[in-house]
Amino acid sequence: MSGQELVKQQRGHKACLELTCDQSALLDQQASAAITIWNCLHAYWTHFPGRRPTLAQADQAIRQARTDFPFLAALPAQAAQAVLKTYRQAWENFFNPDHPAKRPTFKSKKNRPRLAVDVPQVRNMRIVRLSAKWGQLTLPMVGRVRFRWTRNLPGVGKNSPAGKVTGARLVKDAFGWSIVFRTETLVEPAAPHQGEPVGIDRGITVAVALSDGTMREHGPWLTDGEAEHLRRLEKKSARQRAARPSKTRPSGREQRTYDQIARLRAKAKRRAVDWQHQTTTELAGTFSVVVVEDLKVTNMVRSATGTVENPGVNVAQKAGLNRSIAGQAWGRTVTLLEYKTSDRGGHVVKVPARGTSQTCHQCGHRDPAARDRNRYACANPACGWVGHADTNAAINIENAVGMPVSGRGDLGAARSVKRQPPRAA
Known part of the structure; x- marks a missing residue:
């Protein structure tokens, strides 16, 4: 150590999850409940009489909604609180003249919003390293889940860097569910770079x-074969969309085409x-x-x-x-x-x-x-x-x-x- 005051360095690390079909379905339900809570908050926030509601009033509205609508209970209480914080931050970003954020709106299924679930507290995740390529953690209401170990997490294991995992967020893309760890480490300030501009x-x-x-x-x-495959799938999806009656949901085959694209x-x-x-x-x-x-x-x-x-x-x-x-x-x-x-x-x-x-x-x-x-x-x-x-x-x-x-x-x-x-x- 050089005696310099250490500074906090916050980073994110993404890892793929290995889920069973039941666990993946549970996370899908949690993400759908999170979107519904966001929409309920938006309706409550924009139609509240008089001034904007306080955080305590919004929190009480979330608790009442989880009681009135049982399917919202699929989302852990801490994750529901995280939705409230994210929604409040979205309004602060909108009113900030230096921030490019747009006005918060409803999340419609037509726009296919990204499915995500917050895990704000990590004390119950019990992250351990199983092998050189795999780690394991506990997700609320899901259970023990394995994930790909591609980088040492601070504070986990013997050879890990000093620091801690402060939170996590579960996100879903075309390849399935992944977890994004929020990490915090203490590092020395970087010395001035000696390179050229x-x-x-x-x-x-x-x-x-x-x-x-x-x-x-x-x-x-994409390779030539992958690009040609994508072109054929896009033409196939256009034919399926044209043959489907208006204002009806896509069939299973049409949805599989969209998933492949x-x-x-x-x-x-x-x-x-x-x-x-x-x-x-x-x-x-x-x-x-x-x-x-x-x-x-x-x-x-x-x-x-x-x-x-x-x-x-x-x-x-x-x-x-x-x-x-x-x-x-x-x-x-x-x-x-x-x-x-x-x-x-x-x-x-x-x-x-x-x-x-x-x-x-x-x-x-x-x-x-x-x-x-x-x-x-x-x-x-x-x-x-x-x-x-x-x-x-x-x-x-x-x-x-x-x-x-x-x-x-x-x-x-x-x-x-x-x-x-x-x-x-």
Whole structure:
């Protein structure tokens, strides 16, 4: 120990659960009850006469609902209290002008909300490690359950790091139920990172382009066979949906088709997240400061359909662009970089995005026509720089660090970054 004051580090760790059919059905009932309690809270909260109800009044309403509707008793009482806290936090986020959260609404089955159950207290979970690959814990009203052991949990076992598990959340995706542990450890503050700063440009053709001239690319998330299988399943689901009478529920066969589509898409997302984790870990370990554009991704992927009076133009092309942007998950890349660079003594700086792809980094001349797909050719006769457009944009992003719009990380401990002179590619 160096004598420095330790700081708390909170992280999450996801592990797959091994459930029986009965245990999976119980968790499905608990998740459905949690959604129903959320909807009941929303109705009670929005139609309460006068001012908003207090937490005590909302808690009493939940207790009364669990008494009046026996199926809500499938959800443990602590998990029901967690729904109340989550709902209250959703309103606080909505009224926070700096938070992008939208107004809380009803959770409809038509929108297929994600099934989840909170486990706020861990003292009765009795987490133990069974072998090198398996662990075991106790879930309320479900019993003992095995889970995949892929990382040591703090405070569990002999060789585990110092700390504790503060809570957990059960989530369900296309592959079944998983558990997300909330962990807390005490670590020493990270020493200032000694690496060089770098600017990165997030794109579609090139996933991540760096200002040092290198790039981080990936192939398709699905193989050719998987992509063809997904295409056939989507066509099959369209035929089944067209043949089904309106306002009727999908048949078992149609639902199985939807489940197969969901599994393939979830597989693609897992591969994308894995690539992003590996790439951001490498960048955070190499560079001290990562400069990115402050992109408003939500505004960028808005539909171009328009209205009946003012219909949109190039709607199909814009929809394809929106799918490509969503597939790259630009926001998740920055989120991963923020906490990983902070853990290693660096930080992320966000700069304005205006003009970075249209300006020559050599002479500063700006011309929208200078970029032609992936090629940038400066229109200034005195310059004439030619190179990869994404590399040019990444250098402009790094050079714009003198006018950041926001930053996150240990700005005082990390080496300060000033505007860098234009570099040649």
